[in-house]
Amino acid sequence: MKKKILTIVGTRPQFIKAALISKLLRKSRTKTEVLVHTGQHYDDNLSAVFFKEMELPAPDYNLNVGSGSHAEQTGTMLIMIEKIILKEKPTLVLVYGDTNSTLAGALATAKFHIPLVHIEAGPRSFNRKMPEEINRIITDHLSCFLFAPTARSALNLYQEGIPADRVSNTGDILYDLFLYYSSFAKRSTVLEQLGIKEKKYLLLTIHRAENTDNSRRLRHIVEALNMLTSKYPVIAALHPRTRAALKVNALELGQNIIPIKPLGYLDMYKLEKSARLIITDSGGVQREALFHRVPCVTLRMETEWPETVQCGWSRLLPPNSDLGILLKKEVEHPWKGSLLKVNFFGDGTAARKMVSLLDQFVS
Numbered sequence: 456m457k458k459k460i461l462t463i464v465g466t467r468p469q470f471i472k473a474a475l476i477s478k479l480l481r482k483s484r485t486k487t488e489v490l491v492h493t494g495q496h497y498d499d500n501l502s503a504v505f506f507k508e509m510e511l512p513a514p515d516y517n518l519n520v521g522s523g524s525h526a527e528q529t530g531t532m533l534i535m536i537e538k539i540i541l542k543e544k545p546t547l548v549l550v551y552g553d554t555n556s557t558l559a560g561a562l563a564t565a566k567f568h569i570p571l572v573h574i575e576a577g578p579r580s581f582n583r584k585m586p587e588e589i590n591r592i593i594t595d596h597l598s599c600f601l602f603a604p605t606a607r608s609a610l611n612l613y614q615e616g617i618p619a620d621r622v623s624n625t626g627d628i629l630y631d632l633f634l635y636y637s638s639f640a641k642r643s644t645v646l647e648q649l650g651i652k653e654k655k656y657l658l659l660t661i662h663r664a665e666n667t668d669n670s671r672r673l674r675h676i677v678e679a680l681n682m683l684t685s686k687y688p689v690i691a692a693l694h695p696r697t698r699a700a701l702k703v704n705a706l707e708l709g710q711n712i713i714p715i716k717p718l719g720y721l722d723m724y725k726l727e728k729s730a731r732l733i734i735t736d737s738g739g740v741q742r743e744a745l746f747h748r749v750p751c752v753t754l755r756m757e758t759e760w761p762e763t764v765q766c767g768w769s770r771l772l773p774p775n776s777d778l779g780i781l782l783k784k785e786v787e788h789p790w791k792g793s794l795l796k797v798n799f800f801g802d803g804t805a806a807r808k809m810v811s812l813l814d815q816f817v818s
């Protein structure tokens with residue numbers, strides 16, 4: 456009988472990352488996948504678009520949990536996932552990243568003594584004010600098998616006392632996706648649709664709680680962006696959380712900023728590749744900027760992806776009162792990072808390595 460793997464996803468980056476693993480799992484003769492969508496992200500442009508364009512199978516379960524406080528969201532998921540685990544009796548459970556969906560999946564699984572596998576284990580910002588930091592620490596410590604995207608992430612896990620035989624440095628699945636979708640993204644017509652030209656615009660994404668829920672920081676970000684010249688329009692792919700925060704704080708975006716809805720993966724790929732510079736607080740977009748070799752300003756106090764800064768492609772600019780002057784300088788003189796003899800994020804075979812390790816675990 457095929458061994459059953461229960462995959463739990465719920466947010467945009469998780470749908471994207473699950474796309475490759477899911478494809479490989481479903482080809483397997485020894486394993487079968489049951490896909491659970493918690494419903495943490497539910498707007499079409501944060502959820503359905505990825506299922507469609509990346510050919511993810513329709514979820515076997517959609518918990519439709521929706522938005523709410525951390526406790527409401529995580530608690531509701533926990534109760535529902537427990538029921539699914541009881542019914543499906545999986546051989547192991549697979550979770551991705553650091554969201555509330557990850558945490559709920561990890562907690563529900565651990566109490567059943569079912570092996571938990573964590574994809575993207577080990578990144579640390581060392582800032583426990585971030586909900587993501589809490590989610591990933593707990594998930595890592597509940598996991599039986601941990602797939603670290605970088606050597607640095609693996610080291611963080613060893614330093615927290617996680618036994619080395621549970622950790623594999625597989626490389627980053629986002630890098631696999633970057634290689635896999637390179638030819639598909641060429642078909643995107645997003646530049647024409649937006650009326651912009653290669654390397655003549657900046658790309659912005661902001662969604663992290665520490666920036667959107669802190670009105671002072673959000674104000675610094677908007678004021679800094681509004682100070683930029685209209686020579687390079689800022690394409691702002693706004694997460695609904697950011698759109699709402701701008702409204703609540705009565706912050707107006709300047710003429711040089713073009714707000715657009717969140718994009719599908721392929722249009723985002725094209726926009727990242729062709730940008731003069733990327734400005735973001737996203738963990739995924741920071742790494743993708745490096746993969747594309749596009750300079751990136753990371754609007755954070757610290758990053759769980761220090762490799763992007765170490766190789767010079769990303770610069771950390773804290774959202775404070777100096778941001779405007781510093782950002783203007785970066786935009787006017789975009790830089791290049793190092794040529795990178797070492798690929799911190801693996802060789803593009805992370806998904807295959809993970810699936811082959813899963814084979815070993817289930818047998």
Ligand code: UD1
Binds near residue numbers: 495695
């Ligand atoms: C979540 C993750 C974050 C991850 C991000 C990926 C947590 C704690 N945070 O942040 O780590 O980087 O996903 O994008 O798990 N909303 C909508 N439509 C939706 C989903 C959300 O309008 O489909 C709005 C709601 O007002 C909601 C807010 O966005 O309250 C925040 O959504 P939530 O899922 O709680 O957190 P994200 O900011 O998306």
Ligand code: UDP
Binds near residue numbers: 468719737
């Ligand atoms: N992304 C996308 N459309 C967008 C913004 C981001 O497809 O409008 C992709 C991006 O290319 C990356 C992933 O979403 O692959 C990153 O997710 P997000 O920024 O939501 O979360 P984080 O990585 O910070 O957890």
